[in-house]
Every structure is written in C-alpha cells, then in structure tokens.
Amino acid sequence: MSEAATPRPRRERPGPLEYLRRWPLRIMVGGTLLFLYLPLITLMVFSFNDSRRNIVWEGFTLKYYEKAFSNASLIEAFTNSLTIAFATTILSVILGALAAVMLWRFRFPGKTAAEGGMALPIVVPEICMGVAMLVFFARVMPWPQGLPWPANLGAIIIAHTSFAFPFVATVARARLASFNRELEEAAKDLGASEWRTFWDVLVPHMKPGLIAGALLAFTLSLDDFVITFFTAGPDTVTFPVKVYSMLRFSISPEVNAASTILIVVTVALTAIGLHLQNRNAQKTKA
Amino acid sequence: MSDRYPRGASRRSILQQFGAAAVGISFAGGLSACSSPGERVVNFYNWDTYIGPTTLKDFQAAAGVRVEMSLFSNNDELFARLRAGNPGFDVIVPSNEFVTRMSEANMLMPLDRAKIPNFANLLPEFQDAAFDPGRKYSMPYTWLVLGIGYRKEAMLNGETPNSWRYLFDSDQYAGRIALISESADLVRLCGKYMGLSINNIPDEALTQIEQMLIRQKPRIKKFHGDDGQDLLASGEVDIVLEYNGDIAQLMAAEGGEKFDFVVPQEGTLITSDCLCIPAGAPNPDDAHAFINYLLDAEAGEKITREIQYPTPNAATAARMDAAYQSNRAIFPPADVMAKSEYGAFEGDARARMYEEIFTRISAA
C-alpha cells in the first residue's frame, strides 16, 4: 500500500487518505506556512535596507552583506553556534534513544523516579538551569579555560545536551509506543544478539521519532540564549548572545543579512540532499 | 516495509550531508578564531557598539596585545556572569552603581594608577567620584543622563515636554508613552518628579510612587528594555524615557527635525559607565595598558565620534567639533545638570524592594 508508486492524473479525486490533496487541508497548510514565513520574508527583505536602525525602509543596498561577511566576530559567533548545535544534536540523539529504550523496555526499581528525572529538564525554567550551570562550572566542576577550539565550547555543549536529550527521549518514546514487542522477541528467537536487535529492529522503527527529535535538539541548541549566556566563557560568543547584546543600540541589517545567509544555505543544502536522495532512490529502483 | 527503508535511510543521509557541510564550514571559520599559544590577549567585556571602529586593532598595533571583545546588554547580566567567579575577563564596563556594588562584593581589582598616566586627561569633576572614592576601582569611560525623547510633530501646540509629568502623571499622550523597565531608575525618577532626592526616598513616598505608576499604567504602551529609540522611530510611541546618547544617535541618523531630546526641569539621574578590572583577571598588566589606551585623547576621539555619548575626558572633548560640544541632546544645559544627581547603590535589600514594587505595578 504505497502511495509513492504511480503518478495519478490531476483530475482524479484524491484517494481517501491523501489529505494534502484536499483543499481544506491545503488551505490549512498554506495558511500556516504563510504565518510562519511572513516575518521571515520581512527579515530577508530588510537585510537589504539602507538604514543602520532598520526600522523604516530607506533604500536598497548590499553593503550589509559585505559587512556581515567581513565581520569576523559575527562569523565566529555563527560557527560557534553551528558547532555547538551539531555536537549537541549528536549527543542528544544517542542519549535520547538510549533513554527511550530504557523506559520503554525495562521494569526496574526507581523507574518512576527516572521518568520524573527525565521530565525535569523540560520543566525547569531556562533561567534557573542557566544559573545552575553557571554555579556548576564555576564551583563544582570548573571547565578549564583557554582550551583550543572546539573544546572551549565543551561547557556549552554539555549544558545544551542536558536539556535537549529529554526532548529527544520524549518524542522517541512516543514512537516506540507503537512498536510491536513480538517483533523484538521474534528477532531474539531467531538468534539475534542484543546489539543486533537494538540496531536492526528497534532503531529503524524509532527513526521518525529520532529524526524529529534530532531536528528539535538542533533547533533548541541553535536558538538557545539563556543557558548559553551563563555557560559561555569570555572567548566563546554564540550567535543569539551576540544578537541580544546588540539590542541596546538597535539591531543593524547586518544581523538580518547573516540570518538570510543561514536560511539560504540551509535551503540549498536541503535541495542538494533531496536531489541526491532522489538519485539514490532511482538507482536502487533500477 | 522494504520500500520504506530507502526513504528513512536517505533522510538520515541528508542529515549526514548536513553534518559534513556544517563541520566543514565550522572548521573553516573556527580555525580562524584559534589563538596561538604565548599570545598576549585582553578579554574585554563591553556593551555592544560601545567602541570605535578601529580601536581594538589600533591597540594591537600599538601594544602588540590582541583584544577579544565579548558583549553584554545590561548591568544585571554582567553582574550575574561574574557573581560566581570571573570566567576570564580582564576589563569590564559596569555603570557607576554596579562599580559600588561589585567593589563591596570584592569582585574588582584595585587599579594601579602608576600604569594609567592618561588619568590626567580626565575632566576634574571625574577624577574622583562619590560612588568610587579616590577612583580606586574604576576609570570613567562615558557619562549619560536619562531624559525624554519625543517626536516634535506629535507634541501638543509644539510644546517641549519639559517635565517628568508627561511620562508619569498625565494622560496627554495616553497610549503613546514608553518607560524603561529598570525598576530602580524608574522609581527614583518618579521621586525626582515629586521633588525628592534620588537617593534615600522615604517609604511613604515609595507607596505614593507605586500608586501613581499604577494609575499611569493604562496610558503606557510598554516598559522597554533600552530600545526606546526604536519604538520612537517606528512610530509606536511619541514620547519615551531614554538615555541621551541613544536619542542623540537617532537624531543624527534621522536628522534633528523629527525628534528631539530634553532633560526635564526637575532634574534627572546621571550615570557613568566605567572601566574596571575584575578580581582574578588573567592578564592585569595588559588590562591596565588597555584602559590607559582608552583614555588617550586620540583613541577617545575616535570612540566618541562613533558612539556620540558625552565624554568625561577633557583631552578628547577638546578634539571634538563644535557640533558635538554644543549638542544639547548630548550635553544637557547647566541649570538642569545642577539639579541632577548620580544614583548611589543603596544596597541589595533596597534593590529588591524596587523590584517588588515593579512586579506589583506590572501585575496590577
């Protein structure tokens, strides 16, 4: 029952479950995308604004793009944010997957406490966790200073992972709820080791949950301001912290330019990725 | 099930490609930020755009020391960052009250005057300060006042809003007013409006102030966090409580015909942003050299030209042009300055009280 197969002629009525082809849902999805993108389009348009304060449109210019490219601290903040986000995502997915399986599969003393503990990072107000991390890395476990990049981002990465992996675990666990345990037992009966069962049976089922969780973790980390502010050292500026500190004197179009570049790069990478995926799919079919 | 696998696997491969690309970008960018061992670095924690365009590079050329500038956006953040211990900053820029607060908490290193000969450049009134007796811990960087920024064409009968009344106690510009969200500054300015001194406001007066602001609240659009000039520029409000330098920058950008700035006749709160060295700074010698450099006449001139704030540095002021020196938005008239005072740090308990007042006003 795959919908991917034959292209249907346009006039034919949509199949019973092809919701996207029905106009009410198209309006819904279209409206949501409009709501999401209108501010973004504004942002991109205003990155060409010839005005330092960037409140009113005053003319077209590319100079802020030049400034953004040559602004070393902005680029450094950017790369720091990206690096932290990637490291956090990888760690969070690993820890989140393990946590989800742990809670789904096993019965053990103190399980309720573990569940509560996993929910805590989602519940804690960010400011509280930021201060907690500040005190932790200052008094309890000092992070060595003056480490070379990227190790100096370690404190931030640890802090981000701590609050991101429960999100991944929650989403992955919801996914696991629909897993048929008999499949796991069948695999074991057929002689698969624990590791193979985990890797070849559980993980593929969890994939949509893990991917959704990875996207969540990446977003949470890339955008985080509060916790990063408290755990960053003097030489580790990240993008949100830099932008927030510009608040006092108005955010210049440079920042818009940098954000637009990020959006364009992400879209380009996605397009390339999808293109390669399609080629991959063609090859496996042929 | 089998045709699902390529889709799932290729979603993963997209992420892999993302990962590879991002690691590539990160490495390229990040390597440029690597510091070589043995290099002398000063970690400078400053407000954003509060420095000249080439100041840091000029200092590096002059002294051979690199400056890494990190940014914060208000004094509370600075204090919260340093409270549990200095994470490695050499020079910081707190405002006057925070100089007192941090020196009382032993968070600042006493300055070695011998290493800062440019101290002689300062105007006499800044060579000592009530908030830092003997200038033991701080050197002045800029000074600033709070006042009223306004849109000229929106003023009734073309009048100049020359009193705090228009912000705190009048419905003339209802719905078009913005005040700062700094609880202590706001409460003390209300005290100034009522004719009291900024410091040591008695408790009955505090109750009156709270009632007055609660009455005024429906007419206020927003308690802004120091971006009042943007609210004014974008047309959200017509009259705003803001710092003189912020409005001066706005006037310079938009031309002085649309907006103006006035310090109300009752007098106002003076603030001074100062350069300090936090305790536990890794590189105090170069920190002193950097502070000395910032007090230099020529470096100061470049900075002041850029940021348009009043300077406490006589040598710098002498080099600035007449337009700057006579700009009433930057330098308020003397009679008003005579009635204005520096805010003193009155202790944590009082700060908490001001915060509670603000919480009650916001919740009312």
Next chain:
Amino acid sequence: MEQSWRQAKAAFAAIALPPLAWLLLFFLIPLAVIWAYSFGENTGPVTIDLTGTFANYLRAIEPIYLEIFWKSILIAGLTTILCLVIGFPVALAIAFASPRTKTWLLMLIMLPFWTNLLIRTFALIAVLRENGYVNFALEWLWNNASWAMTLAGFQPLGEFEPLKLLYNNAAVVVGLVYVHLPFMVLPLYSALDRMDRSLMEASLDLGAGHLRTILLVVVPLAAPGIASGVLITFIPALGAYLTPDLLGGTDSQMIANVIERQFKRANDWPFGAALSFLLMYLTFIAIAIQTTLQRRADRRGA
C-alpha cells in the same frame, strides 16, 4: 509487556547507564545546588547562607505571585490549544503526503525555527506593529473600500485607525504560538507517520466520515504523540520570558519574567530559586494528574 531488568542485566547497564549518569552529573547535581539555595538567605552581595529557611517559599506563595502563576498557566494553555488546533491538521497532511512532499514540508516547517528567535521576534514586530505590514495591508483595503463607497455614492469611511496588535497579551500568545508550533508538529507527525492505515481505511469503508474517523480512530491511536506534543509545548511556553518581554505590554508579565529579575536585578537567588522550584512542583503535579488519568484510561481501554 515490559521486561524486568534482571532478565538482561548487561543490556540494561549498557542502555541505562549513559543517560542516567549524564542526567545525574550534568543536570541533577547543578539543580540540587540551586534547590539548596532556595532554602538559603542572602548574607551579602554574592554569598548565600544555607540556613534551611522556608521564608523564600512562603514569600513565593503570596497572592501576587500566585496571580502571576495563574496568568502564565492561562497564556501557556491557550498557546498549547492553538498549537494543537493548528498543528494537528498540518501534521496529518504531512504524514499522509507523498514521500518527496513530506520531506520538503517537514523542512519548510522547521526552517523558520533555525532562524534566531530574537530576530524572528523583531521581524514579527515589524509585521504586527502600527506601521507594520498587517496594518499597511488593512489600510490599503480600507482606503480602497472607502473609495469604492464614494463611487457608489455613500459617505467615505473615516480615517483608518491602525490595529494595535502589539504590546498586549494577544501579541504574546501569537508570538508563543509562532515559537512553539514545531514542538507540537514534530511529535504529532512522528506518531501519525507509519500509523496503521488499514484501521483508518476500514473505518472509512464502513461509512464513517473523515471527521469521525479522525476523532474516533486516529486521535486515540496517536494519543502518545499528542500527549508528548502537549507536554513539550505547554511547559516551555509556561517558562517563556523573551517573548512576553519583547512582545508584551505593561500587563503581560509572566512568571519567568519575575524569576529572571530575581536572578538578575534583584540579586535574590534564593527567592528566584524558590519561585522556579514552585513552578516545577506545580508542573509535576499537573503531569502526575495527567499520567494517572492516562493510566486509568489505558486500563479501562485494555
């Protein structure tokens, strides 16, 4: 059926140890320090004495703070409901789309959220403010309607009054929905995707309309996804402080704004800690209620 850990000790150790150890070291211990602070007193600008006092908690349950808690719960609740109402159809549409479209749509939904929150919020301000695009569009419509009416011989409409869409509680809700939508869409999508479609098709074949099918078949099956989406939307929304700070008016103070001020300007870490923990206790009670209700429903269902 869950398996007892004793039956596979090695596997259990390998699976459970990393996340639990991480949680303990890098989360519970720092949090415990702050928890200890909530029982402390300020004895100086930077020192806190752990005296075991309850004064901070007593202060935290004063009516003024409870009012603020309640208001935050209302705003976060409204945000979650809106996210669910908007997010569910969107997740449904994506889950049932063709594979190519699916990936594209997911990326499109996620993309705005890789833009910095502050910049997005400022862009939202540019859209909603009195001189913003919504008002520009409405003004254009108004003026044209006015012109059309004069053509038809009626009096023209009066001066256009821009809508005050910003700096009030409605703006805060809009901003929060804007920020938290993917936190609702992603878990919903993950639960709806690969759901057993034959049940849905059976229901449709038996004559139930789409709406009935969705409400009576899809929603119960996707319940874990809905629950996790609600959880990871409501709770961060409750603790949001940047959005109410930037978009809210004088009336839009939420509990996280108060907590933030305690940790910063008021320099009152014990009280800030007490407020934070009170918030967490309340949230836990809510989660516990929800879990108990769910267990009862499961038992009844099974």
